Amino acid sequence: MKLGAIHHIALTVSDMERSEAFYNKLLGFMGYEQGEKTEQLILWASSHSAMTISPAKQQFHQKCDRYSPGLHHLAFSADRREDIDKLYQELLEQQVTILDPPAEYDYLPGYYAVYFLDPDGIKLELAHTPT
Ligand SMILES: [Zn+2]
Structure with a gap:
């Protein structure tokens, strides 16, 4: 592991079952496998990173607002x-909310990405940048 590489990401979700199904498909697509699972935490890990979800407190079941302080979005890498x-x-096919379909974006030469929302409205991205 390189110093400063993201070790793991921990998200809070309003519905564990719904988010487990969503992240099983998404993270499974990217080679993560589900590991530890308790009422308070579900973990997925790959060879280089890990991600967990945990339940939100009952009173915090509003959607994520990426323009409030906190996480704006989370980007995963794609090789191709x-x-x-x-x-x-x-x-x-899963009727996930797409924010921006796959296209080249101007951030870097050849930057190619898709943007979408998780069940709680957290913005996610899968991006490819040519090396
Ligand atoms: Zn991004």
């Missing part, structure tokens, strides 16, 4: 553009 197109098709 085709992975982004393939995920996009799966997201459409």
